[in-house]
Amino acid sequence: MRDYEVLYIVRADFDDDKVQDAVKRVNTLIQRSGGTADRTNLWGKRKLAYEVKHQKEGSYVLQDFQLDPDRVPELEAGLKITEEVLRHLIVRKPEKTAATAVTPPPAEVAQVSPDGGVQDEAARRARRADREEESPPEETR
Numbered sequence: 001m002r003d004y005e006v007l008y009i010v011r012a013d014f015d016d017d018k019v020q021d022a023v024k025r026v027n028t029l030i031q032r033s034g035g036t037a038d039r040t041n042l043w044g045k046r047k048l049a050y051e052v053k054h055q056k057e058g059s060y061v062l063q064d065f066q067l068d069p070d071r072v073p074e075l076e077a078g079l080k081i082t083e084e085v086l087r088h089l090i091v092r093k094p095e096k097t098a099a100t101a102v103t104p105p106p107a108e109v110a111q112v113s114p115d116g117g118v119q120d121e122a123a124r125r126a127r128r129a130d131r132e133e134e135s136p137p138e139e140t141r
Helices: 016-032 069-080 121-134
Strands: 002-011 036-052 055-067 085-092 110-112 118-120
Touching (some): 002 069, 016 036, 016 069, 055 069
Antiparallel strands (some): 002 055, 002 085, 110 118
16 A cells, blocks of 8 residues: 545535535545545635636645555546546655665865865876876886
């Protein structure tokens, strides 16, 4: 079972009792699909971005629940045919991971140059390579 949340919009012309009935109906759909409803958050009436089924407002409801991933399409099909629900969106919540101790990467070694500036290991290697290329090869006897 995974954690999900569904945000759905109920028709605005419903009074508070009918909105509660719609919430109970959605909870029943979740339970029939084999899930468990956890928390319901009623956001209240809000203006819609565009008109949906001749409605300019809707009552927003956010519902947290747990459900087997294979049963999500069944729940979506039930929400589509529910007349009280104008729109819905089901989202899987991120997995809760245990906090693990993360070791930081090793710090780069920095040395102070003779002129007082700080130089890192990579810059020193680059200068050393440049000096070796510039110096003439030693003659062998």
